[in-house]
Amino acid sequence: MWTRVGLASIEGMTNSHASQQHAAFGRSLKQMSLGADDPIHWGCSMKGWNCCIDKGIVVRPYDMVRLRHAVSKPAHEITNENTVTFAWHGPTGALVGSLGHVPYGEGHVACSFYDEITNVSAARMREEDPERFASMPLSVQRAADASAANEYRVAGLCQAHQNRPEVCRAFPFQREISVDDAGVTTEHGMMRVNACGSCSLSTPTTPRQTVESEDIGEYWRAHDVFTSVTAYYRSRGAAKPDTELAQMVGYQALPISEVELAELWGSMYLVDRDATVVEQHAEQWLADLDIDGDRAIYLAVMAHALDRIDAAVAASGLALDQLGVPGQVPVLRPNIEWMLDPSRPVLTLEAVA
Ligand code: SF4
Numbered sequence: 001m002w003t004r005v006g007l008a009s010i011e012g013m014t015n016s017h018a019s020q021q022h023a024a025f026g027r028s029l030k031q032m033s034l035g036a037d038d039p040i041h042w043g044c045s046m047k048g049w050n051c052c053i054d055k056g057i058v059v060r061p062y063d064m065v066r067l068r069h070a071v072s073k074p075a076h077e078i079t080n081e082n083t084v085t086f087a088w089h090g091p092t093g094a095l096v097g098s099l100g101h102v103p104y105g106e107g108h109v110a111c112s113f114y115d116e117i118t119n120v121s122a123a124r125m126r127e128e129d130p131e132r133f134a135s136m137p138l139s140v141q142r143a144a145d146a147s148a149a150n151e152y153r154v155a156g157l158c159q160a161h162q163n164r165p166e167v168c169r170a171f172p173f174q175r176e177i178s179v180d181d182a183g184v185t186t187e188h189g190m191m192r193v194n195a196c197g198s199c200s201l202s203t204p205t206t207p208r209q210t211v212e213s214e215d216i217g218e219y220w221r222a223h224d225v226f227t228s229v230t231a232y233y234r235s236r237g238a239a240k241p242d243t244e245l246a247q248m249v250g251y252q253a254l255p256i257s258e259v260e261l262a263e264l265w266g267s268m269y270l271v272d273r274d275a276t277v278v279e280q281h282a283e284q285w286l287a288d289l290d291i292d293g294d295r296a297i298y299l300a301v302m303a304h305a306l307d308r309i310d311a312a313v314a315a316s317g318l319a320l321d322q323l324g325v326p327g328q329v330p331v332l333r334p335n336i337e338w339m340l341d342p343s344r345p346v347l348t349l350e351a352v353a
């Protein structure tokens with residue numbers, strides 16, 4: 001059964017398991033830097049054997065906006081049903097989401113959107129849902145004719161495919177980015193953060209070609225905004241105080257309760273409760289896909305998140321040099337409208353130095 005958790009107790013939505021999984025994802029032994037145009041042999045088989053099983057899938061606020069369409073539900077229902085759970089991220093003190101899991105095989109877990117097709121289930125689909133069967137890859141259609149005596153995995157489909165999170169779209173690649181005091185992100189290169197092993201094809205390509213085919217620019221611009229807003233929050237004392245960053249540098253926290261802190265961060269995820277979204281984009285989550293609408297919603301929600309932290313700082317009566325990392329220049333309020341402009345290029349690198 002799902003546990004119902006409301007906005008007022010968003011702190012209760014956190015769990016250390018998700019936090020550990022995020023850490024594991026980012027520190028894989030297979031992690032290596034790559035030039036965006038380095039020649040590689042790789043191709044996605046869409047089986048999901050090494051990206052949808054035993055992986056912690058990060059959900060940032062824009063991922064949440066998109067996931068609403070995959071499940072035709074508003075964001076607060078997604079969190080109440082634990083389709084996304086939350087943890088405080090140690091190095092940044094930010095609240096970060098994670099996709100839920102279901103048991104898979106002996107001692108493993110699969111993403112809750114993972115839909116594994118075997119030769120047996122393919123044959124059953126042909127009988128019971130011919131329309132869906134006709135839309136399946138050739139490998140699935142061929143497997144339906146195989147013997148049912150020996151059941152084997154054919155494909156792993158994503159039930160959130162066109163709105164799946166950023167890390168899934170780019171897997172196994174990620175950008176390396178940093179943010180400066182002006183709240184502007186800089187791209188440093190690409191990383192291969194995991195290996196697909198026998199799941200992948202061996203097609204000559206480059207990291208740039210693989211991610212461009214996923215039309216990932218919208219997600220990366222949104223990621224830049226979240227990185228900048230996280231830096232802004234951290235410099236205003238709104239990082240989770242007992243995370244490793246805060247403990248290491250004598251962090252000066254905003255004097256608010258943990259529930260208030262969680263509500264500040266949680267407002268970035270519970271987007272359908274935002275006043276502008278209620279007024280101008282009610283039930284927009286019912287659309288299968290609405291990239292322009294999602295961008296407008298994300299812009300409104302993140303602008304309000306910046307307004308909220310400004311108001312909390314003003315209410316505290318503290319000066320900016322009394323908050324955040326001691327001695328650090330306060331991060332400027334990021335220009336998120338410019339950052340989200342679809343004409344702003346991403347992955348502009350020629351190669352990694
Ligand atoms: S090739 Fe890699 S990214 Fe594609 S489904 Fe397999 S594990 Fe996932």
Ligand code: SF4
Pocket residue numbers: 048051052057099111112113114115157158159160161164165168
């Ligand atoms: S959202 Fe889709 S692609 Fe991502 S882990 Fe889940 S099933 Fe795999």
